[in-house]
Amino acid sequence: MARLIFGVHTFVLIVIFSSLYQLIHSQSPSQLGEIINNVDQPTHGTLSPTRPTPATHPQPTLGRSSRNVTNLSMRVRRRRRAAMIREFLFEHNKIRAQLGERPLKWDKMLARYAERFANKRKSDCILMHSNTTIYGENVYRGEHYERHTAANAVRAWASESQFYHPLSNSCQPNQMCGHYTQIIWRNTKRLGCSRMKCNNGGVYIICDYDPPGNYRNESPFTTPLSVD
Numbered sequence: 001m002a003r004l005i006f007g008v009h010t011f012v013l014i015v016i017f018s019s020l021y022q023l024i025h026s027q028s029p030s031q032l033g034e035i036i037n038n039v040d041q042p043t044h045g046t047l048s049p050t051r052p053t054p055a056t057h058p059q060p061t062l063g064r065s066s067r068n069v070t071n072l073s074m075r076v077r078r079r080r081r082a083a084m085i086r087e088f089l090f091e092h093n094k095i096r097a098q099l100g101e102r103p104l105k106w107d108k109m110l111a112r113y114a115e116r117f118a119n120k121r122k123s124d125c126i127l128m129h130s131n132t133t134i135y136g137e138n139v140y141r142g143e144h145y146e147r148h149t150a151a152n153a154v155r156a157w158a159s160e161s162q163f164y165h166p167l168s169n170s171c172q173p174n175q176m177c178g179h180y181t182q183i184i185w186r187n188t189k190r191l192g193c194s195r196m197k198c199n200n201g202g203v204y205i206i207c208d209y210d211p212p213g214n215y216r217n218e219s220p221f222t223t224p225l226s227v228d
Contacts, residue, residue, distance in 0.1 A: 084150050085111075088193045088207065091154035095183055099221070102189075110135065110192020110208045118196035118206050125198035136188065136212030138179045140205040145197040153195075153205040157183060169219045178214050185213025185220040 085106055093103040117130040127141040138157050142148030157179035164170075164177035171177035182188070193207040213220060 084193075084195060087150040088154065088191065091151050091158075092183055092191060092207075095154075095158050099184055101184055101186055104191040104209075105189060107190035107192045107210065110190055110210055111194065112192070114192050114206045114208045115194040115196075118194040118204055121198065121204040122196055123199055125200055125202045125204050127204075130206070130208075132208065134210075134212070136182045136185065136209035136214060138182055138207045138209075142203045142205075143201075145201060145203040148203045148205070150193065150195055150205065153207075154183070166219070166221065169217075181220045182209055182213045185209070186222075187211050188213050 089104065089106055096103060113130075113132070113135070121128070125141060127139060129137055129139055138153075140148070140153035140156060142152070160171075160175070160177040160180035163172040163175035164180055165172065188209045188211055190210045191207060193205065196204045196206075198204055
């Protein structure tokens, strides 16, 4: 009986393995390949490779850079202005020193007054006075801004010394000497000037003096010195 049962079991196993063998070999190679690819192999062609997201770093803002440029520009302007002030004072006081007159001092209020009027001449560059009644004033105009410095203007005014006659306290006929006499006027103590680039590329230069000079029938050398 046991031998019969064993025989039956053996027969059943043989039948099962035979069925499995036929089932496997009845599948086409393409069907098996699809199954294998779908299970064991990575998918190709439809998915893009995933790249790591770039780290986000804060972008530098222009605020600090803009401030640095602005500060640099302001420093450059201040240096240029300081150099211009020194130039105006040096040229004026060099001429005054030759005659034993005391040096002029820079006055910010006079300089602001001069600059305000120079700004009015920026558009037309016309050589004209501000018609002030409280300050002395010299004006100058040139065709090219770069070629006409503060020194050029003061020296041009001072060149009128050749037309001034101290003994008669008068100018040579048909000549001007009032710019020169204002520069050397004994009682003048303060100076303020502006050098403006005109829209046409020219230059307008103006200097104002306090106290003013060039009083009628008074000599620049005999005017009593005022108390500071």
